[in-house]
Amino acid sequence: MPFYPSAHSDAVLRSHRARTAKACAASLLPLLRPTDTLLDIGCGPGTITASFAPFVARVTGVEHPSAAGVLVQARDEARQRGLEGKVEYVEADAAVLPFEDGSFDVVYCNQVLQHVPDPVAVLREMDRVSRRLVFAREADRGTFALFPPTPLLDRFDELWTLVARAGGGEPDAARRLKGWAREAGCGGGARGRARGQQVEVTMAGETPDPREWGAVFAERTTTGGLADKAQELGLASEDELGRIGEAWLEWSEKEDAWLGFLQGELLVTKEGA
Template sequence: MTRYTHGHGEAVLRSHRWRTAENSAAHLLPHLAPGMRLLDVGSGPGTITADLAARVAPERVTALEATEAALALTEAELRRREVPADLVVGDVLDLPFPDASFDIVHAHQVLQHVADPVRALRELWRVCRPGGVLAVRDADYGAFAWWPALPGLERWRSLYAQAARANGGEPDAGRRLLSWALAAGVSEAHVGASTWCFSTPDGRAYWGGMWAERITASALADQLVEEGRCTRADLEEMSEAWRRWSAAADGWFVTVHADLVALRPERPGQSGT
């Protein structure tokens, strides 16, 4: 894992806790069944992890995060929801598990923050057992679209991309996901697309309000100023653009994600093995 661009400030966590299996892992849900061993890589605040755990119970899930501090966020949510789990600190580039350890391997919004996503996919594929499923989802910031066309939001996207790439990540990961999977030798991979769309008053208040705060009070905000990419006054102007977007009666914002599902062949000699 490279430096995590977003950090774990309260506005970021509020965003991540909004995520559920239904709105963030719908591509995986048809493949889940009770008793499956599931690994959730990059479990964050644990809301998706807990939802997935309910679908594979009574088997315990394994949640992996890059640091003890990040894993503590997962642990708190799982404890709150009384979800049993194995909690592991580890590196997606060198997973601390034997080959073929899991029926389901899941990673949500992880590869965009990894310096070597092909190597990461090889590791995810390695720990997926024959007959198992690898499910990966990553956003594509360059494909995000919105109205009204406010210059402040364009600057937000440009600066976010600069910061993410300076940290070794790739904010347009979605469009590259299939290419990375092929380079990693992930066979039987299907990559589709899904979106989050914010166009109701409540949706705009949530999405715009969250980003209005994140662009001024987060690890991203601190990095942009420290690296001289903008000033605090610039951040405030972008925050105001987010508030203007939130207040617009015709405000509309769509985020685009690539969804990968790969079924690991059962036997040596099958396609891709």
């Protein structure tokens, strides 16, 4: 079962609902065709899933049964956009997808592989059910940098990494995308070569708005999965987490506040695609 350090708290869902295909799959969109079927792994509240609809024929979102409650919001999102016949949602484990080989033209995930215990198995399944393209986008926590630095925010970064790895995840995911793809048999693996696959990994910087992210991280520090797990593991006290949350808010108000990190994008292109 995947463990998400922040869980699907209100703060997390607010930030996830702001995500769109244009923001989170900009380099994939030009490769899409109107006749494509697309599978979105780890779809969450479904805003990215629904925003793919104008670019393809049909979109299916998948969410793990442990987080299936968020699909209520995803289905509401589709209804509000009038997409009931074009977008559907399924509960499934991404490491054991309930679809036949080559069921979708394009298989996509955003910020999923870093949270699952076996990202290679998930990529292998994504590759199996894809006919044409596999696309994965992951952040790399080890490149996370902010200014001005404070000891409490350094402590937040340390706690995030410890909690994520204690849950079986790998927060430094972007740098591992090419290796994971090779292990999964994409491109450089024997199976990938036999199928004529090409694998590309690109890295690009992202600099989110400090006020927005400061508020989100302040709430993530004090409520939800990160706070609960950090205390359960004895890594931090409620008092320390509260002080870290306050530090995020104070930092976000500084005129020179800046935050940046790298995002990695994996694109697997199949022969004849």
